[in-house]
Amino acid sequence: MKFQIVKAIVLNLSLLIILSASSSGFISAQDDVLEGVKPSSLEALAKVLERPDDSVKVVTLKLLCWENRNSDPDKAIEYGQMAVSLANALNLKMELSDSYNRLGIAYRNKGRYAQALECYFNGLEISRTHGFDKHLAFQYNNLADLYNRLGLYNRAVEFGKRAMEYAQKVNDDYTLAYIYNILGTIYKNKNELDSALTCFRHSLALRQKIGYNQGIATSHLNIGSIELLKEQYSSSMQSIQTAIDLYSPKNDLQGIAIAYYYKGQLYNKLGKYNSAILCFEKSLMSNESFKNLTVSRDCHNGLAYAYAQMRLYEKAYNHSSQATEINDSISLSQYVERLTQLTEALKYEETLNLQKEREKALAERLDFQRNIIKLYIAIIILLALIIGLIIYFYIKRARDIRLLQAQRDEINMLNSTKDRFFSILAHDLKNQLTSIVTIAQMVKDKSLAIGDDELIELSRRLYALGFATNDLLENVLSWIKSQGKQVVARKSNIDLKEFIDRVTLTQKPAAEIKSVAINNRVEPGISIYSDADMLSTVIRNLISNAIKFSSPGGRVDVFALQKGNQVEISVTDYGVGMPKETFLIQLNR
Template identity: 40%
Template sequence: DKTTSNYIYNVKGLIYTNLNMHDSALKCFNQSLKIRKELNFTIGIATSYTNIGSIYCSLNELDSCFYYTQKAIEIFSSNNDRTGLIGSFKLMGDYYNKAKDYDNAIRYFNKSLELNKNFGDLSIQKDVFEGLKLSYQKLGNINKAFCYQELSVKINDSLSTNVYVERITHLTESLKYELQRQESELIQKQRERELSSKIKFQQSLIRLYISILFLVLLLVITVVYFYIQKYKSYKLLNLQKRQIEELNSTKDKLFSIIGHDLKNPIASIIGVAEVLNDSTITIPDDKRKQLIRSIYDVGTSTHHTLEGLLNWAKTQTNSVNVRFDNVNLSTLIDSIIRIQTPIASQKGITIENIVEKDLSAVTDTDIISTILRNLTLNAIKYSKQGGRIIISAENQNQWVVVSVKDFGVGMNYDVKNALFSSTNIKSSYGTANEKGTGLGLIICKEFIAKLGGKIWVESEIDHGSTFHFTIPNKSI
């Protein structure tokens, strides 16, 4: 921690000072000072200032020595720390000696001696006496210089005796410490052996728990895996069940169309043809024209039914091949209108193309034609006598939106939701009792999906319907 680091840096600085390694000592004292400031250790900061000032004094950098020593004295004085002031005053005396201001040096040395009376620090006394000897010597007062020299020698002898005693004490303490250390090491080794045994036992337990956990996890994963597989199988069976139901529904619808929507019209054509072919029956010209028109209408309707069945069969067998080409939509819609106009004119319906003449899209001509034919026929079927149908198209970002709008009977919410369902194929009669297969809109949805677009309807009862579909606006 920071307290320990501060202590270590300070001790290292003192060691470097005793070895006269001033630069290293200065670095350590500065590092200690930095940490003490972070800890807000006021007395420690003042002590660091004293240590740094002492190094600068040894290096004869007197301005720095005075600066740090003065800061130390200020802090020690404000905290009434006499022990700190003893060393700082002694250092300030050394400074003034080097600055050759011997009177001030004597003043600060005496301050240090005065404070030291209550502490009796012989080492400080010896250093102060040495400083005073130098001051008086430089001032030419040989008697006082000699007096302080004798005092310094006496203290030095006392210090030597003290050092000897300290060495004996130190050896005794070292021996005691060594015995304690060996005893501690034996105790520590015993504890380490016990701890090692406990750790090994705990490690064995942990390995056992991990093995058990692994087996449980493996069991859980196995159970989850089989559950997922079972769930996937269940989903697949449900999907296959729905597909089979859809196929059965489609098959039933297909047989119904073949058995009713194709059989009855063909039987009707055969019946009319027999009447026309019977030479024994006299038929007026207007009646004959009506019968021929009837054959035409039934044949046209049957053709549309067969075309729808063929297109639907293509989507079910994935045999629709998409061939992209640049298609002018306005021109294509004009051709669709020409084909549908004879059918629309029977109900007095007009079909308008409001698409811009230069609007093109990269798409499949045959598929778009089939979609537009089915939507137009659917609009004719549910338009009222004398109604209008509007076909429009516009660019919207990366899509072309094509719309077929009629003003016919419209439809409710439930009918709209079931329009494009292949499992709920229904067909209602048109405004002139036209009958269809119900496949047209489903074919449109699947063909548009082949092109990467979508289809939807907006409708309101008695206000008509608008079928919209999108096709990607690609480039080739």
């Protein structure tokens, strides 16, 4: 029993020592691993998770999330989620804000940007509500990082400077160092290399001051990348190697992967291709657990270049193909991520605009008594203008009536044309948009139940239908211009079979929904001289109607018959049909 009591006292004492040693700089450090927490200390922290739920356990979970974010992001996410849940349950607002920040960084390192963004905004809202200036510096810096990743560099600089103001306000060197690092990255992306180098050196000085070896490694690596761009190869090699030497004891695989990539690039510049190949391969090996597609793509490009210079063209081709394949994957994922991130950024901007409007309304209420006199004067002037306009329009009315009488017939004709246009537009867009909504609903309902291949196929069909709808709008716009005598028909020779194939492709998604087959039975070699856009509108409407009135599982056939100098085109469906009287009415409309 005594032994258990002594063991518990020792464990709690060790925990207090660990927390006190690390808490001074933990809250605001971001990209750099917290110093002084060794693997044995992490094991001691993990044992604390067995204790009852309290604030000490929340801090422990944050530490574990932070320490694992670069070596094991999956485990970091698990600890971060536990910290957020416990801090929320205990109503610890400051710890909750900080837990959201750290969980967001773990998500970012894993490449899950949408979840990271949600964490950033949750933390920002809590910090703004409760006035946590140190956390606000952290969170505005995360927003600067986000805009930098989106390529919106001017806004990124704006958020970075706002983060700098809060960090200077609380005199926090840890966060200041990280903000300088982010600003340097932004300036590097803007190709302002001198400004970038200045920021990276400020960051390095602060990190050396506070003794952050991991941060020092990052700053050396960033400085080395700028020196590489400025062709200062000797100093660049020294900076990059210093970063590798500092990353290695910490087993920071992400930092090591990036450092060896830059070292490989440097060897390529120096013509030492065998050394470059070794560096790129080490980078790919370190990147294996993170699956950072950008690093993988750039390494394969570097390997392709090195092998090409060594005239090992087959290997160069293989690595170039892998880089292209990865780049295609990056393009698709970045497109989806950008949409998500831009939506979240827009929500934040709308919140700021709403706050500004509220402040403006408050100022207007304070100035109401002074402005009321100006309002009365404005009303009197306005009434005088209205009376003057009434007199003017009364005199002018008789002359306008005569002019309007002459224009009435022309207006009636234009209204008739307008009605025809809206009728055609509504008819064309109804089927297209219905198909888009139907496929989108299928993607929504089945995304959790179907395989990736089927989901990709539905997404492809949705994209194809959206593209076809855009093409339809372009054709309708051209038709409108032709009705307004803004353009004339542009006739050209048209291969009818190929033309019908293109038109039926736009109707294929709607036909697939009803399982209706569209058959192009036009014989090869038939051509006509006509305006392609106008002809496309006519045939597309006929096919759309045929699909609409076809029974499920039916078919629609398109025929063309050469009759002397003319071609007769027919669209045949096998649906319910219509009485002759109805057909004659429709024909005469």
